[in-house]
Amino acid sequence: METENEVIVRNKNLRDTNEVIDAISLEKYGFKYFKKFVFIAYKNEGFVSELKNIQPNLTVKEYKIILESGIKTINDYSKFIEETKNIHINPYTKIRYLFYLHDKEKYSKIIFKPYKKLF
Numbered sequence: 001m002e003t004e005n006e007v008i009v010r011n012k013n014l015r016d017t018n019e020v021i022d023a024i025s026l027e028k029y030g031f032k033y034f035k036k037f038v039f040i041a042y043k044n045e046g047f048v049s050e051l052k053n054i055q056p057n058l059t060v061k062e063y064k065i066i067l068e069s070g071i072k073t074i075n076d077y078s079k080f081i082e083e084t085k086n087i088h089i090n091p092y093t094k095i096r097y098l099f100y101l102h103d104k105e106k107y108s109k110i111i112f113k114p115y116k117k118l119f
Helices: 004-014 023-031 041-054 060-085 091-102
Strands: none
Touching: 023 041, 023 060, 023 091, 041 091, 060 091
16 A cells, blocks of 8 residues: 555656646546546546536546545445445446545535445
8 A cells, every 4th residue: 555655756757738628638537547448538528527617626636636635435335335235336426536535524515425425
């Protein structure tokens, strides 16, 4: 398991763009963690729109950092939920949780009500 400093060092290497996130970058960097999942263009657009409603200038760099910093926690927890409650959590929901974990107050509206009880 990586230390917090190792994650920070790796995140510095990810900080390569200050472009505002779009559907393509959502999929491009999300695919790194969800290789077997087929991202759907209109769902990507809708999800990015939700994110921009909360943080209009969300950058690709910030998105990458949020993904990287919480993915292990989300995957471990998702596995636990799937095994104990027989509930499958799809990658879009996992990404929502990553944002929520990053800043619960700011991103509280991004988690659907039924799923808020899981965290």
